[in-house]
Amino acid sequence: MGFVRMEEGVGTPPQELFEAMDAYIGEQSAKGVFIDGGGLYGTEDAVNFVARKGEVSRVDGPYAETKEVVGGWAILQYDTLEEAVADQQEFAELHAKYWPEVTVISTLRQISMGPDAPGD
Structure with a gap:
């Protein structure tokens, strides 16, 4: 799964x-x-x-203390980790090229299919 994190309130992408x-x-x-x-x-x-x-409590936004938020997500499926990493870098490079004034963190995480850790 890919995530895009960025600073809250940076506006609409170009x-x-x-x-x-x-x-x-x-x-x-x-x-x-x-x-x-x-x-x-x-x-x-x-x-x-x-x-x-x-105890469970509900907290409604907006959150003044928030600095970074998840701005987008994608579910992806690859045959190899190397392919996944290469495509996530390409995705990050699109943001660097077309929205250079904003710091974007592009994160790749494996989706858990059960209680076992990856590779078990």
Whole structure:
């Protein structure tokens, strides 16, 4: 699974990035790699449920203390880790090229299919 994290409130990405992402996602879909994904709005309407010490509390956004938020996500499937890492770097490079004034952290994580750790 790929995540894009960025600073809260940086605004809408430039149209050029949307166009580049459409082309990139189209290519990944054609290869059978891109399964699903999308962008996320800011935390202004977010709702968190916090479980702490056996109690659950609800916390509504926006969150003044938030510095970084998840701005988008994608579910991807690769045959090798090397392919996944190479494509995640290409994805990050699109952001660097088309939205250079914003710091974006592109994260790749493996989806757990059960209680065992990867490789078990």
